Amino acid sequence: MKRALLGFVVGMTVCLSLTWFAGENPFHVLSVLFKSAFGSWDDLALTLFYTTSLIFTGLSVSIAFHAGLFNIGAEGQLNIATVVTTGVGLFFTFWFPPTHVAVALIYSVASVLAGLLAGGFWGFLPGYFKVKRDAHEVILTMMLNFVAAGLAASFVTNNQNPNSQNPESSPVSPLMSWQPWDPLHKLAPDTPFNISFLFAVAAALILGVLLYKSRWGFEIRSTGLNEEAAQMNSIPAPKVKILAMCLAGLFAGGVALNEIFGAHMKYRLGFSPEYGFIGIAVALLARNHPWAILLSAFLFGALQKGAGDLDLETNAITRDFAKVMQAILILSVSSFSLWKGKKK
Amino acid sequence: MIEELLLSTLRLSTPLVFAALGGLFSERSGVIQIGLEGMMLVGALAAASATTFTGSPWTGVLAGASVGMIWALIYAFFVLKIKADQIISATALNLLAFGLCPFFTKIVFDSTGATPSIPFEQRLGSEFMWMAFALVIITSLLLRYTRFGLWIQFAGESPSALQSAGVSVGLVRSISLACTGALAGLGGASLSISLASSYAPNMTAGRGFMALAALIFGAWRPLPTFAACLLFAFVDAAQIRLQGSATFIPVQVVQILPYLVTIVALVGFFGHQRVPKGLGKHV
DSSP states (O other): OHHHHHHHHHHHHHHHHHHHHTTOOHHHHHHHHHHHHHSSHHHHHHHHHHHHHHHHHHHHHHHHHHTTOOOOOHHHHHHHHHHHHHHHHHHHHHHSOOOSHHHHHHHHHHHHHHHHHHHHHHHHHHHHHHHHHOOOHHHHHHHHHHHHHHHHHHHHHHTBOTTOSSSBBOOOOGGGOSGGGOHHHHHSTTSOOOTHHHHHHHHHHHHHHHHHHSHHHHHHHHHHHOHHHHHHTTOOHHHHHHHHHHHHHHHHHTHHIIIIIIIISSOBTTOSSSHHHHHHHHHHHTTTOHHHHHHHHHHHHHHHHHHHHHHHHOSSOOTTHHHHHHHHHHHHHHHHHHHHHHHO | OHHHHHHHHHHHHHHHHHHHHHHHHHHHTTOOOOOHHHHHHHHHHHHHHHHHHHSOHHHHHHHHHHHHHHHHHHHHIIIIISOOOHHHHHHHHHHHHHHHHHHHHHHHHOOSSOOOOOOGGGSOOTHHHHHHHHHHHHHHHHHHHSHHHHHHHHHHHOHHHHHHTTOOHHHHHHHHHHHHHHHHHHHHHHIIIIISSSOOTTTTTTHHHHHHHHHHHTTTOHHHHHHHHHHHHHHHHHHHHHHHHOOSSOHHHHHTHHHHHHHHHHHHSOOSOOOOTTTTOOO
16 A cells, blocks of 8 residues: 555656646646645535545446456446436336325435446446456457447437537436435535445445455455466356456446436436546555545545646646546556565 | 448558557567557547648658557556556556547647648548558568567467577567557557548547457457458448438447447457467566
């Protein structure tokens, strides 16, 4: 962890030097980043909103890593999950309009479950084909990302919100929203911050216990560490791998909670600033430990929030600079983590 | 109609062929290569910028190839020198390309993504296509009949054997990666100064990954890989045609056809596989 943090610091330094190259004052950039992420109560809440989604995708990437697979498909999985959640929600809204809050709550839970299952299925596909046909999971998940994006775009075209100029679906019934009873949302009512944050934290805590303390977690980790040895000890490695990918998809699908019923109630095309790819950086910085993911998701959530404001506060730096920072941090953190292995 | 379709297949196959050949150099020498996408993207941007500045597409070709090569050498530094994880490093470099390109266009052209449009007479026509086809044959011969080709194959199949013969595996792999970068950069250049008239954000649209899929589908051999590229390009050409004519299918669904075919190719017809034995292994 110490080395990973050192890598983080070095990476940040490189990123800030790059902004100097673009004619900006690095200290100014740093202060904008900092102020934007933690400057006010609402800023912090928005940072935590990003953090929530990043916890989910970070967990998704890390559980696949634990089983020895590389899931760059979290983006597609969360897209499909969000589309299906919205779709099922819209189905209820139009055909069985909720009249009572309790019914609406059941509807929303059903929609979320459908979304999570869809995300799980989107993870199952590459897992299954990896095991059964030895197909390259990286290419498969990448292609599935594009397929998911295409499906999402056609979903939005078919369900375009008539009251909006933006490409987004019609909203689901407002009765289904969680915001009226959401205690976390009441803390920062002007932001999309919501109770999904608690679900994400709980998911990370539980996954941490399961991975390191349960037989099931042991099976996943030993499959990832040495598949042959695991199979010698009658751990069904292929099944474990498929299961891990299903779970990866399921966790990525958690983003739907945060996005739909927690906050926006509709599918907005391009809502994700590539949570799935940032999830890789999150998992890497946390060295795949679910508890550490909480912290690293917060760091990357802050970076994401801060980069959005760099767009406004500086001349040369755009929102895309977040990607540069993530990439450099992935490289420096993974290199520095390795350095430790060598010295030992 | 059919003629037109075949012609556009050949044109669209060009970037894929370049990138897939690039991937071949890397993977046959034992280095996993999922970073083609990023190399293509920086190559496309470099080629379009250089052409815009000098007015000559050939400087664009040169710039695309050299920047792609530099990008690949950065990758080589991380995976061969530091021995960082190959898949993670390549993913990071892809991400870096996606972030740096808009950063660059903002500073140089003060635009949020695209470069200025290149006039038709400054663009290349079929030159890229012939170059790509020639390179398929050259690569095929190089691998089989030259000493360096054999070194590449040994670096990929049995690096320790190559090492004990007194040849530096790291050097062979670095040179292979340089070729990879140059080829993928050319693939990007063919996108931005031949198929299109400027660099546009995310213009590679997953072609780097499709090229890798074609390489796997083609069992890591030049000619079958070339055939796989043609197949994927044909689907792409058909898809573009369908978008124009068939209005009963939503455009977005038609657009995912190439990706679906890639998935089916990877999953469905993956019978007898010949993965380079030393792929991803350090000496």
